Amino acid sequence: MDEPIVVGIDIGTTKVCTLVARVEGERTMRILGVGIEPSQGIRKGNIVDLAAASTSIARSIEKAQRTSGFEITSALVSLAGSHVASVNSRGVVGISGGVIDELDVARALEAAQAVAIPHNRQIIHVIQRSFIVDGQDGIRTPIGMHGYRMEVEAHIITAAESTVENLRQCVQAAGVQVTQFVLNPLASAEVVLSETERQMGAVVCDIGGGTTDLAIYIDGDVWHTMVLAVGGNHITSDIAHGLRLSIDQAEEVKKRYGHAVESEIAENDVISVRSFGQEAPVQVNRRDLAHIIEARVEEIFMLVLQEIKRSGYDGLLPAGMVLTGGASLLPGMKTLASSVLGLPVRVAKPENLLGLTDQLNSPAYSTSVGLLHWALLLSEAEPLQPRRSFLPRGINLDGDRIKNFLKRLLP
Incomplete structure (x- = not known):
């Protein structure tokens, strides 16, 4: 099987950084393409000038394509701004077959999303914290366990829909589809924690x-x-x-x-x-x-x-x-x-990088490199592509793959 190619676009207030990398071995990235461009039309994580922001993003993507030799068609994109909010929630489901499977986990996560979210906001991440099966708490991966009642504790991150769609529009104007938006500190944590x-x-x-x-x-x-x-x-x-x-x-x-x-x-x-x-x-x-x-x-x-x-x-x-x-x-x-x-x-700064890493060994690029690690988690769940689902976009309910994904997301 070919080694997966992952792409991340970090859209910040000061710079837009597009990275293309090949996954080599366990969690090791070889950076193949780097495109760094000063940001225009972005303030405090929000788009304030669509045309200027689209131009900055397109230039960054073009530089990464030129240095890597790959055409970028989809990517993970970073998200920040004061419009981002989070809430902890619980979802409860009954287990009909007596043994927990992937569908039960998905139903529990869907139940956890039944919180009052204003119509002008959309869910960006639903992150499983832990599971409770028949009163036993602290369970990481419940798939395959016996039980009759399962609860999931989830951390739900939402963002202003208009801001997210403006960001998506800027990226799509450069001919790139957004696979998923990833909150900046979650991406950074992948490489610094x-x-x-x-x-x-x-x-x-x-x-x-x-x-x-x-x-x-x-x-x-x-x-x-x-x-x-x-x-x-x-x-x-x-x-x-x-x-x-x-x-x-x-x-x-x-x-x-x-x-x-x-x-x-x-x-x-x-x-x-x-x-x-x-x-x-x-x-x-x-x-x-x-x-x-x-x-x-x-x-x-x-x-x-x-x-x-x-x-x-x-x-x-x-x-x-x-x-x-x-x-x-x-x-x-x-x-x-x-x-x-x-x-x-x-x-902390990104480490364990190979390839075009001259500029990337700096704390300023933690989010950029973290997006690649996040993309790796999703690529192990399924190839990067948008998918309608109540899980974070890009995750498919396929047995072994989702087991692996849950293990990686919940160490």
């Missing part, structure tokens, strides 16, 4: 340009997800206002001289910037720059802490936080996150 962290309890925090995406994993499952509409662009905007610079200059200053902890900068450390209305560069104390950055980053982590506490799982995260996304590259982020949250923090 270790098995131990998933089991012990950890939160993935993906700080991008326009959004901060959270996913809480406990006992190997997703228990809570959230997207906050703040990110690295807010830090850049603060620098632009504070030092009276253009946005492009502020971004450059942030990358070259930025630091998230003011106290770690020497008092006599100065940098040269050309402000508006100044003909010659002026000297600015680097601590002033760090003061601006620290205030905004602290606010972002306070919002993250507030969201973790609101979920009710703040006491169940001994493995702490795994920080990823482009903004996590800023020096001092790890230190400040740990002091605000009171949790152990590490910064």
